Amino acid sequence: MKIKSRQVDLAEGDLTPMIDMTFQLIAFFMVLINFSQTETNDRVVLPNSQLVKPPEAPLEYPIILHVAKDGEIILGGDSYSTETLTTGLRRELAVIRAENKSPADANVIIRGHQDVAAGQVQEIIRVAQETELERFALRAKEDRS
Amino acid sequence: MRIRREVTQEKNELNMTSMIDIVFLLLVFFIMTFKIVEQEGDFSIRMPLGGQGSSTDTITDLPLKLRLRADAQGRLAGMSLNEIDLGNDFDKLRANVISFVGTDEPIEGDDGPEVEIDVDYNLRYAHVIRAITAVSGYRDESDQVVKLIEKIKFAKPRR
Numbered sequence: 001m002k003i004k005s006r007q008v009d010l011a012e013g014d015l016t017p018m019i020d021m022t023f024q025l026i027a028f029f030m031v032l033i034n035f036s037q038t039e040t041n042d043r044v045v046l047p048n049s050q051l052v053k054p055p056e057a058p059l060e061y062p063i064i065l066h067v068a069k070d071g072e073i074i075l076g077g078d079s080y081s082t083e084t085l086t087t088g089l090r091r092e093l094a095v096i097r098a099e100n101k102s103p104a105d106a107n108v109i110i111r112g113h114q115d116v117a118a119g120q121v122q123e124i125i126r127v128a129q130e131t132e133l134e135r136f137a138l139r140a141k142e143d144r145s
Numbered sequence: 146m147r148i149r150r151e152v153t154q155e156k157n158e159l160n161m162t163s164m165i166d167i168v169f170l171l172l173v174f175f176i177m178t179f180k181i182v183e184q185e186g187d188f189s190i191r192m193p194l195g196g197q198g199s200s201t202d203t204i205t206d207l208p209l210k211l212r213l214r215a216d217a218q219g220r221l222a223g224m225s226l227n228e229i230d231l232g233n234d235f236d237k238l239r240a241n242v243i244s245f246v247g248t249d250e251p252i253e254g255d256d257g258p259e260v261e262i263d264v265d266y267n268l269r270y271a272h273v274i275r276a277i278t279a280v281s282g283y284r285d286e287s288d289q290v291v292k293l294i295e296k297i298k299f300a301k302p303r304r
Contacts, residue, residue, distance in 0.1 A: 015161060022168050029175030040182075047271035049278045051290060052186025059187070067270075109187065117219065118273045119266030122302035129194040137187035140274050 041066040047114040048143035103132035215268035263300035
C-alpha cells in the first residue's frame with residue numbers, strides 16, 4: 001500500500017527585487033549623509049548672495065563662529081557673547097600656535113543669521129582683531145535664482 | 146508489505162526576516178537624518194587691527210565709503226556711496242560702483258579699489274551681505290562673475 005504524504009505548497013513571494021531596491025536606497029542615503037555638524041548650526045539661517053560659490057579648497061586653519069539671531073556666538077559647541085568670545089578665540093589660537101602658525105594664518109569664518117544686527121558682526125570682528133586675527137570670511141548661501 | 150518512504154529533499158533556505166528588519170531600520174534612520182546640504186560660499190575680508198575705521202589714514206587707490214542706514218526695526222532705510230544718495234536700490238549701488246571702478250578685473254594685492262562699509266548697529270545682516278554682493282561684482286549674461294571690488298572693510302561699529 002502506498003502512503004501519500006501531503007505536502008502543502010507555500011506560496012512565497014520573491015523578495016529579491018525588494019531587497020535590491022532597499023540596499024540601493026541605503027547606499028544612496030549613506031553617500032549623501034552629512035556628518036560634518038561643526039560646519040552647520042540649526043539656529044543660523046544664512047543670508048543669500050548670487051555671487052558666492054563653494055570654495056574650491058577648504059580654508060586653512062578655520063575658526064567657525066555661528067552667530068544666532070539674538071547675537072549669541074557659538075564656537076566649537078560652546079556659547080559666548082562678544083564680552084566672553086576672547087576666551088574661546090584664545091583657546092583656538094593656542095591650537096594654531098601649537099602648529100607653529102601665527103594668528104594671521106587663521107581664517108575666521110562668520111556664519112551670521114540673516115536677521116542678526118550687523119553691528120553684532122562688527123563687534124565680533126573687532127574682538128577677533130584684538131586677538132591678532134585678521135582674515136575673515138563672511139559666509140552666505142548661494143542664490144541661483 | 147513494503148512501505149516506501151518518499152525521500153523529500155529539504156530545501157535549505159535562509160531566514161531573511163531578521164536581515165530585512167535591520168535593513169529597513171537602517172533605511173528609516175538614513176531617511177530621518179537626511180538633510181539637503183545647501184551650497185555656501187564666502188566673502189573674504191582682510192582686516193588687520195590697524196585697518197578698521199582708519200581709511201582716512203591709509204592711502205588707497207580709490208577710497209569709497211558706503212553708508213547704510215537702518216530704521217528702528219532694522220530694515221534698510223537708505224544708503225549712500227561717497228555722499229551720493231542711492232535710496233534702497235542695490236542695482237543703483239552697483240551701477241555707481243561700476244562708474245567709479247569700471248568693469249576691468251580688480252587689481253590683485255593692496256593697490257585695488259577699496260570700499261569701507263559704515264552701517265547702523267541694528268541693520269539686518271542680510272542687507273549688509275546684499276550690499277557686499279553689489280559692490281563685489283555681478284553675473285553677466287553668460288552667468289560669469291564679473292568682479293568689481295575685492296577689498297572690503299568695515300568702519301567702527303556704531304552704538
